[in-house]
Amino acid sequence: MGIDKDKELSGNGPNGNEERGGERGLDFIRQMVADDVQSGKWGGRVATRFPPEPNGYLHIGHAKSICLNYGIAAEFGGEFNLRFDDTNPEKEEQEYVDSIIEDVRWLGAKWDDRLFYGSDYFGRMYEYAIELIRKGKAYVCDLNGDQVREYRGTLTQPGREKSLYRNRTVEENLELFERMRKGEFPDGAKTLRAKIDMAHPNLNMRDPIMYRIVHETHHRQGDKWCIYPMYDWAHGFEDSIERITHSICTLEFENHRPLYDWFIDAVNDGRTDDGSGPWGKKIHHPQQIEFARLSLTYTVMSKRKLLKLVKENLVRSWDDPRMPTISGMRRRGYSPSAMWSFAKVIRVNKFNSTVDIALLEHCLREDLNKTSPRVMAVLKPLKVIIDNYPEGKVEELDAINNPEDPSAGTRKVPFSRELYIEQEDFMEEPPKKFFRLAPGREVRLRYAYFITCTDVVKDAGGNVVELHCLYDPATRGGDAPDGRKVKATLHWVSAPRALKAEVRLYDNLFTKPDPEDVPEGQDFTANLNPNSLEIVADCRVEPSVAGAAPLTRYQFERLGYFCVDPDSTAGKLVFNRTVTLKDTWAKIQQSQQQG
């Protein structure tokens, strides 16, 4: 078995159901791209990228960005690059690189042979830095961290223009920068800074740091470098080198755009279109565009918070099915196409908003309903004995695999004298609107027979432990020849033939829509939902699922969507509940309890 990669994305995904030019209009980014293609900017070429820093696992917010960037490339016939923005050796690890590659691939974004690392461009960035020094646009600064902050000024006060180091000669700067690169100075001793304007109203423009000294082994470059470029200095060149046309990032980088442009313009200053002159040919200047990052109710999205949940063992791991990480959602049972349709319905904008998790779950159900094979499983078993059914007899009854997809066919399900049904499907004293099994009441067992409850067996504590029923042989398959109706259809499994399984039920990780809504002095972990995981150890599943591979998805009829967890062993299946079915009865019950 296993997951068919092509099937995962069929009918949906980046190339399915496009609405470009359709009745709904383009989002503002696609509109810009369309305009640029129309006007012939960059020769009509479109190139996007997804540029994660490998310092954590990807989450659903990154999925939004991947869908945006890859989606645009696919829709406009452009190229999409996967690029690691690995400019800080202190936070980055190979483990994160590997997980990111796996996640982006799973989502279905295709980068072909264009997997890049920002750190592979360090040599060229170094050359650009020397060029800026030669042009008098950059200098080596000896200020320490505190002094840098002090000299920068504040939001309302300009920085100090007068710095001892700002007026160093080109020769001195060249020599010092070379010595920085050679490792002659300790961490923090010197920086290379751009000479812009210490009184600029945008703090980012007050002589931003281009390089800092970090004596640390880089996960990819090893000890080749001890000076590392800052984001602002590095990112534009990464985009430029890869000839990205539309550099899409999140809103908080809006203030950085002037700097993004300044650095590339600074290199281009003195360069020419044909490469004549001392500085050579102009380099490519991409367009930075910002959009709002995703927030979801009942969860947290920042890497810092997700890391805390993992490090403090508040969840099992990065891929805990309760996590909003792509790996967690994959393990939970999410499909790539559900992620794509979610990305499509939330669209992109320039203002912060919080999407209701119910919308995500709607997209999930919509996809799983169409694609998931149905099976019967009993989470909390209650033994049922059919007194008038022959002992030892087993019938193989036909069951439909997916009513939404006739091509999925049918399967055989064994029926026997002893069965299990769901404890919740029986009540000795049923309240109004409870249609399921009760003493003297007739219901249907799905695809099997009508049964009527005749006796209730209890233990010493008064708990119902066993039911005795009679079946009507004429209703085989589930229809009564005399046309009589029942109000409920129950799922069931054969007691001797069912498989044992463990099922893990998940609920929201947090009890409040906004986990940050906490009393003074507490943090978001105060809102952790103590019931976000319920392990049901002794479940029963119909035998057809035997040997199912990890991540195989099913609908357990009447219960929800479930998938096989990698913790499963040959002897014992473990399932994760991905999401419940919509449960009208639960709502009725709730309103009955409330009043």
Added chain:
RNA sequence: UGGGGAAUAGUGUAAUGGUAGCACAAAUGACUCUGGAUCAUUUAGUCAAGGUUCGAAUCCUUGUUCCCCAGCCA
């Protein structure tokens, strides 16, 4: 009290000077061998005040509210 952004039903969004639509959520009903799915119906909105215009969510003015920026993180 500097600079940069943004405001449309409960939520997410569309309408690019011309009927304020869609989806989710909620509610009601129909149908049903999943209280699922499906179908139908209902509730509910342009931040505020002025102005331009035959006509404004859209343009102008003023105000209000929210977000981002003072890492040698990204």
